[in-house]
Amino acid sequence: MSVHSEPGDRRPPISTPAQTAKQERILDAAVQVFAEKGFYNARVSDVAREAGVADGTIYLYFRSKDDLLIQLFESRMSAIIERLRVRLADAPSAAMKLRLFIELQLALVVEEPTLAEVLTVELRQSGKFMREYKAAKFGEYLDLIEEIIIAGQRDGEFVSGVDPRLVKRALFGALDEVSLYWLQGRAGGREPYALPAAAEQIWNVCARGILRTAGAPAVLEPSKEEP
Amino acid sequence: MSVHSEPGDRRPPISTPAQTAKQERILDAAVQVFAEKGFYNARVSDVAREAGVADGTIYLYFRSKDDLLIQLFESRMSAIIERLRVRLADAPSAAMKLRLFIELQLALVVEEPTLAEVLTVELRQSGKFMREYKAAKFGEYLDLIEEIIIAGQRDGEFVSGVDPRLVKRALFGALDEVSLYWLQGRAGGREPYALPAAAEQIWNVCARGILRTAGAPAVLEPSKEEP
Amino acid sequence: MSVHSEPGDRRPPISTPAQTAKQERILDAAVQVFAEKGFYNARVSDVAREAGVADGTIYLYFRSKDDLLIQLFESRMSAIIERLRVRLADAPSAAMKLRLFIELQLALVVEEPTLAEVLTVELRQSGKFMREYKAAKFGEYLDLIEEIIIAGQRDGEFVSGVDPRLVKRALFGALDEVSLYWLQGRAGGREPYALPAAAEQIWNVCARGILRTAGAPAVLEPSKEEP
Amino acid sequence: MSVHSEPGDRRPPISTPAQTAKQERILDAAVQVFAEKGFYNARVSDVAREAGVADGTIYLYFRSKDDLLIQLFESRMSAIIERLRVRLADAPSAAMKLRLFIELQLALVVEEPTLAEVLTVELRQSGKFMREYKAAKFGEYLDLIEEIIIAGQRDGEFVSGVDPRLVKRALFGALDEVSLYWLQGRAGGREPYALPAAAEQIWNVCARGILRTAGAPAVLEPSKEEP
DNA sequence: GATGAATGAGCGTTCATTCAT
DNA sequence: GATGAATGAACGCTCATTCAT
Numbered sequence: 022m023s024v025h026s027e028p029g030d031r032r033p034p035i036s037t038p039a040q041t042a043k044q045e046r047i048l049d050a051a052v053q054v055f056a057e058k059g060f061y062n063a064r065v066s067d068v069a070r071e072a073g074v075a076d077g078t079i080y081l082y083f084r085s086k087d088d089l090l091i092q093l094f095e096s097r098m099s100a101i102i103e104r105l106r107v108r109l110a111d112a113p114s115a116a117m118k119l120r121l122f123i124e125l126q127l128a129l130v131v132e133e134p135t136l137a138e139v140l141t142v143e144l145r146q147s148g149k150f151m152r153e154y155k156a157a158k159f160g161e162y163l164d165l166i167e168e169i170i171i172a173g174q175r176d177g178e179f180v181s182g183v184d185p186r187l188v189k190r191a192l193f194g195a196l197d198e199v200s201l202y203w204l205q206g207r208a209g210g211r212e213p214y215a216l217p218a219a220a221e222q223i224w225n226v227c228a229r230g231i232l233r234t235a236g237a238p239a240v241l242e243p244s245k246e247e248p
Numbered sequence: 249m250s251v252h253s254e255p256g257d258r259r260p261p262i263s264t265p266a267q268t269a270k271q272e273r274i275l276d277a278a279v280q281v282f283a284e285k286g287f288y289n290a291r292v293s294d295v296a297r298e299a300g301v302a303d304g305t306i307y308l309y310f311r312s313k314d315d316l317l318i319q320l321f322e323s324r325m326s327a328i329i330e331r332l333r334v335r336l337a338d339a340p341s342a343a344m345k346l347r348l349f350i351e352l353q354l355a356l357v358v359e360e361p362t363l364a365e366v367l368t369v370e371l372r373q374s375g376k377f378m379r380e381y382k383a384a385k386f387g388e389y390l391d392l393i394e395e396i397i398i399a400g401q402r403d404g405e406f407v408s409g410v411d412p413r414l415v416k417r418a419l420f421g422a423l424d425e426v427s428l429y430w431l432q433g434r435a436g437g438r439e440p441y442a443l444p445a446a447a448e449q450i451w452n453v454c455a456r457g458i459l460r461t462a463g464a465p466a467v468l469e470p471s472k473e474e475p
Numbered sequence: 476m477s478v479h480s481e482p483g484d485r486r487p488p489i490s491t492p493a494q495t496a497k498q499e500r501i502l503d504a505a506v507q508v509f510a511e512k513g514f515y516n517a518r519v520s521d522v523a524r525e526a527g528v529a530d531g532t533i534y535l536y537f538r539s540k541d542d543l544l545i546q547l548f549e550s551r552m553s554a555i556i557e558r559l560r561v562r563l564a565d566a567p568s569a570a571m572k573l574r575l576f577i578e579l580q581l582a583l584v585v586e587e588p589t590l591a592e593v594l595t596v597e598l599r600q601s602g603k604f605m606r607e608y609k610a611a612k613f614g615e616y617l618d619l620i621e622e623i624i625i626a627g628q629r630d631g632e633f634v635s636g637v638d639p640r641l642v643k644r645a646l647f648g649a650l651d652e653v654s655l656y657w658l659q660g661r662a663g664g665r666e667p668y669a670l671p672a673a674a675e676q677i678w679n680v681c682a683r684g685i686l687r688t689a690g691a692p693a694v695l696e697p698s699k700e701e702p
Numbered sequence: 703m704s705v706h707s708e709p710g711d712r713r714p715p716i717s718t719p720a721q722t723a724k725q726e727r728i729l730d731a732a733v734q735v736f737a738e739k740g741f742y743n744a745r746v747s748d749v750a751r752e753a754g755v756a757d758g759t760i761y762l763y764f765r766s767k768d769d770l771l772i773q774l775f776e777s778r779m780s781a782i783i784e785r786l787r788v789r790l791a792d793a794p795s796a797a798m799k800l801r802l803f804i805e806l807q808l809a810l811v812v813e814e815p816t817l818a819e820v821l822t823v824e825l826r827q828s829g830k831f832m833r834e835y836k837a838a839k840f841g842e843y844l845d846l847i848e849e850i851i852i853a854g855q856r857d858g859e860f861v862s863g864v865d866p867r868l869v870k871r872a873l874f875g876a877l878d879e880v881s882l883y884w885l886q887g888r889a890g891g892r893e894p895y896a897l898p899a900a901a902e903q904i905w906n907v908c909a910r911g912i913l914r915t916a917g918a919p920a921v922l923e924p925s926k927e928e929p
Numbered sequence: 930g931a932t933g934a935a936t937g938a939g940c941g942t943t944c945a946t947t948c949a950t
Numbered sequence: 951g952a953t954g955a956a957t958g959a960a961c962g963c964t965c966a967t968t969c970a971t
Contacts, residue, residue, distance in 0.1 A: 075953040191422035198421020229457035648879020649872035684910035756932040
């Protein structure tokens with residue numbers, strides 16, 4: 022498999038006004054198929070069948086199977102980022118933004134588990150070759166966290182002793198793994214914890230840590246009653 | 249394979265005393281190759297060449313390419329778990345154990361980055377089919393965290409408001425992602441943070457959270473000066 | 476094949492009106508190749524080259540190499556059985572039918588020696604696994620003989636002291652071996668007997684036996700002058 | 703696979719006085735294994751395991767897997783031919799000899815079904831490459847029949863209108879196929895006819911044919927009461 | 930002589946991609 | 951643009967054969 026797209030590729034991505042609906046159909050089908058079988062075990066013809074198009078049609082909209090995964094990632098991440106941006110704008114403080122981010126992130130997993138599965142599990146799967154492509158949108162996503170941390174530190178809400186670049190990674194990893202476990206438990210008939218409750222717990226740990234100490238409340242109040 | 253092959257044909261794993269060195273050679277080679285190319289993009293003959301054996305020799309020790317990955321995981325995880333257990337036994341408190349766990353975990357990444365790469369990145373890659381096999385050793389690994397949390401809650405060191413099953417996942421995910429980013433940055437010429445320093449920051453967040461509040465020190469002292 | 480493949484993945488046989496010509500091309504090629512090299516020594520790519528298609532194309536029409544052999548057998552035997560049925564319908568008596576069967580059978584070997592070679596030699600070759608598949612069409616073929624014997628016994632033309640199930644086997648075996656020898660002699664530059672003449676002799680032995688006895692003509696007259 | 707033995711082959715067949723017992727053990731094992739799985743589906747290591755020797759030991763006694771089959775054939779056929787010769791010498795007439803041949807042949811199948819299976823089924827299987835090797839011993843075997851026929855014709859016992867070269871083939875084929883069916887039925891839980899009774903019927907057909915005619919007994923008396 | 934671990938050529942099968950219709 | 955039959959490179963795995971011990 023060619024990992025890197027050739028510069029001389031003949032088939033440029035198409036963006037006809039109405040026929041992009043078909044491109045979207047293919048992307049939706051890819052989400053389903055990749056979530057079910059994994060990227061490497063999914064065949065292009067599986068995606069085609071799921072999308073109700075011919076195998077060759079895939080190649081009118083995507084350069085390759087790899088490109089399908091990349092565009093899937095770009096497309097879905099853009100929507101998620103946009104949505105998060107809008108929602109986060111309303112939160113009055115960095116703490117509230119961060120808490121909301123956690124809640125929204127896990128809510129997304131509940132609302133669109135199939136998409137979440139592909140984004141969390143299968144995107145890692147593509148290993149080496151995805152890393153270059155992933156960077157753009159994935160970095161933008163992570164920057165949402167970083168911006169919150171930086172703002173919180175600047176405004177004195179957050180301690181300054183932590184590197185925002187580290188925290189964004191750690192928080193993303195925590196949410197990702199918690200989501201993954203929930204998704205897999207969902208498929209395997211296991212139900213370890215409710216994701217909304219998990220969001221609250223994760224926030225609490227982020228906010229106050231797990232050490233029991235005098236003079237500091239162990240848990241923050243729920244978001245609705247926040248002053 | 250043709251219609252005629254009996255299911256019982258499978259070559260059982262060998263465990264000759266001295267020749268198991270060859271099995272180990274193959275596993276080491278697999279770590280290198282899978283880390284470099286990813287499981288799905290690695291060919292069995294790549295592993296054979298790296299191990300300095302013929303292709304067919306692989307199949308004297310492993311049932312299939314999949315089995316090679318599974319045994320790799322089992323073998324390496326067992327060693328890591330054992331090592332962690334021994335080191336953690338010395339720590340005097342749950343807090344110290346947890347801090348040590350984080351440090352040791354990230355130290356492992358620095359010491360054996362190739363192994364870490366396979367364990368964090370490529371094992372997720374095998375997607376659906378690895379999940380069953382992964383369970384055993386991976387669960388054992390996660391239980392190391394869970395046990396620390398439970399003990400800490402029982403002894404009053406940790407707050408009781410968090411589900412240990414959730415925390416173990418979240419912490420693992422955080423460490424995993426932080427490791428992954430460090431590993432990838434290493435390959436890509438990027439150097440975002442030193443892993444030992446990252447361990448300290450992660451511990452601080454786990455311990456005290458990121459909220460700046462009066463009456464509680466924002467950062468815990470480094471481990472050497474810990475009472 | 477890897478662990479992940481669903482059992483239902485199998486490509487079903489296609490039966491597009493015009494493209495079935497390609498299936499026929501492949502079967503013809505398989506007859507040639509199997510006759511020349513034998514089933515086990517023939518490679519799928521040999522058949523593909525002979526048919527003028529790519530290797531993968533074989534698998535658009537046949538599930539496996541084994542399936543190719545099975546379908547070859549079914550297809551060619553069906554045609555032969557049909558042809559025999561039509562020709563045998565005209566024969567006025569059981570004796571004439573049996574004689575005609577022998578003649579037609581050996582004539583087929585002369586007309587289509589390559590096909591005959593595969594049918595007599597190579598089909599036996601697939602050993603254990605063909606036995607189940609062979610049963611259907613092969614049994615139907617043998618029943619042509621059995622029906623003639625039974626009718627002849629019922630009508631008093633044939634002696635009743637022989638088991639039709641035995642005779643059909645014995646006659647088939649005799650014809651098969653005689654054909655095989657002729658086919659091999661053909662390839663090896665030997666010419667032991669003309670097959671049409673052999674048909675007459677076999678019929679004579681079947682009809683009257685080889686014992687010379689008074690009161691019964693040792694040989695029956697040729698079929699054209701039969702009253 | 704190399705079909706033809708190279709003239710430069712290094713390993714000449716061995717015939718140490720006592721250790722030939724091991725060669726015999728291997729041949730016996732080969733009979734069992736080839737009968738069970740077929741020549742092409744049997745592995746050399748299967749034969750080695752059955753014989754209780756190491757894989758490599760096979761190659762101390764046989765040049766190749768093919769050679770093992772050839773020597774198996776030569777060895778077993780020699781024994782059978784010798785045995786038949788001795789028994790046939792006692793028969794007083796050509797007719798009695800032929801009848802005895804049929805009886806002995808089918809008796810052998812009952813006595814040593816495994817050997818019979820290999821000889822009738824699996825030897826055909828080796829297709830092209832066996833043909834050259836087969837000739838010698840197989841021809842000698844067939845000549846037993848031919849000699850009987852020729853003698854019978856010369857002495858006026860048998861009609862002269864049939865080619866002995868043809869009859870030997872036809873009779874062999876009939877016996878072979880009848881044996882094969884019996885052997886397969888034996889494995890498949892079917893029991894179509896007893897082989898001793900089949901011998902009598904086949905002899906009757908050979909002797910007198912199946913046509914019912916006045917002035918000639920339809921069935922010959924059993925062998926004990928033969929004048 | 931006997932062993933059996935090691936070899937590596939060989940092959941059946943898959944599937945991303947193309948292109949004639 | 952859409953199709954899907956055709957392509958053929960690629961790869962996992964097998965097993966006859968060898969050879970160091």
